[in-house]
Amino acid sequence: MTINFDRIQGKLNILADAAKYDVSCSSSGSNRKNQGGSLGNLSTSGICHSFTEDGRCVSLLKILFTNHCIYDCSYCTSRRSHDTPRAAFTVEEVVDLTMQFYxxxxxxxLFLSSGIFKSADYTMERLVEVARRLREEERFGGYIHLKTIPLRQAGLYADRLSANIEIPTISGLKLLAPEKTHDQLKAPMQTVKDEIVAFKDSKKHHKKAPKFVPARQTSQMIVGATGETDLQVVSLASHFYQKYDLRRVYYSGYAPVLADKNLPAISTPVPMVRENRLYQADWLMRFYGFLAHEIVTPDEPFWT
Structure with missing residues (x-):
């Protein structure tokens, strides 16, 4: 099937632009190889956009499935009360776009995220169907990253899954996204971790057991929207690494792109140096075994 690019260009403009706020699109940790009769190969070098663990550059089609959303999170450009152009792809359109671009x-x-429309399960069924068709029907062997409320099938087709915690503190999330809770957002991380362990165990007994999320899972936090300290951010990331065995956490400095009474009244984005310091702290935890309190202390809660 060939895409009518004139018809789909409007959707692509809206949904590619809406996806730019998600920074967690690294593809490191997966080495899926081309097999006879399939298309795509994550083991070859790419063009741009995302860097693998060994430094190679992999280009990804980064889009939302839709920017319609049932939630009204203050910080999100796709929130239901925001007056913004709306669009939605079909499963067939995303599959065709991916194959044509490849x-x-x-x-x-492919890096595929989405607003939540109708329900989380309804949304995830469509994201999983995109991944299933790419893997099984199109024989696509390239990288797939799904933003997910995990369904077991998602991990069989995707290289990486991610569930964003959004706001680092419980009080901050309650203020800006009262329809969500930290427990709700962390539940998928536990599900993915449990499934990874189960599939690794089955691999010991059955050599042909399928891979499950070979690049593991990630999360992302918005920093600077609710006055949280670096100590709170780093402590939460440390908790994720220890409890859920995340591959990595991403930090996105708050930028004033929306007006809302609950959002901080600042005219400039969070300084880049704060993001850099958080990534440095993150590196110390992931690669050198530092604990959060060894990097940032209650006496000096900001590491700048």
Missing amino acids: RRNYIEG
């Missing part, structure tokens, strides 16, 4: 050597993989 054949033109524009991309080597």
Whole structure:
């Protein structure tokens, strides 16, 4: 099937732009190889956008399935009360876009997120169906990253899954996204961790057991929207690494793109140096075994 690019261009403009706020699109940790008769190969070098663990650059088609959303989170451009153009792809359109872009050597993989429309399960069924069709029907061997409320099938088709914690503190999330809770957002991380352990165990007994999320899972926090300290951010990231065995956590400095009474009245984005310091702290925890309190202390809660 060939895409009518004139018809779909409007959707692509809206949903590619809406996806730019999600920074957790690293593809490190997966080495899916091309097999006979399939298309795509994560083991070859790419064009741009995302860097693998060994430094290679992999290009990804990064889009939302839809920016319609049942939630009204203050910080999100896709929130239901925001007056913004709305669009939604069909499963067929995302699959066709991915394959057409791959054949033109524009991309080597897909980063697919979405607003929650109707329900989380309804949304995830469509994201999983995109991944299933790419893997089984199109024989696509490239990288796939799904933003997910986990369904077991998602981990069989995706290289990486991610569930964003959004706001680092419980009080901050209650203020800006009262329909969500930290427990609700962390539950998928536990599910994915349990499934990874189960599939690793089955691999010991059955050599042909399928891979499950070979690049593991990630999360993302918005920093600077609710006055949280670096100590609170780093402590939460440390908790994720220890409890859920995350591959990594991403930090996105708050930028004033929306007006809302609950959002901080600042005219400039969070300084880049704060993001840099958090990534430095993150590196110390992931690669050198530092604990959060060894990097940032209650006496000096900001590491700047």
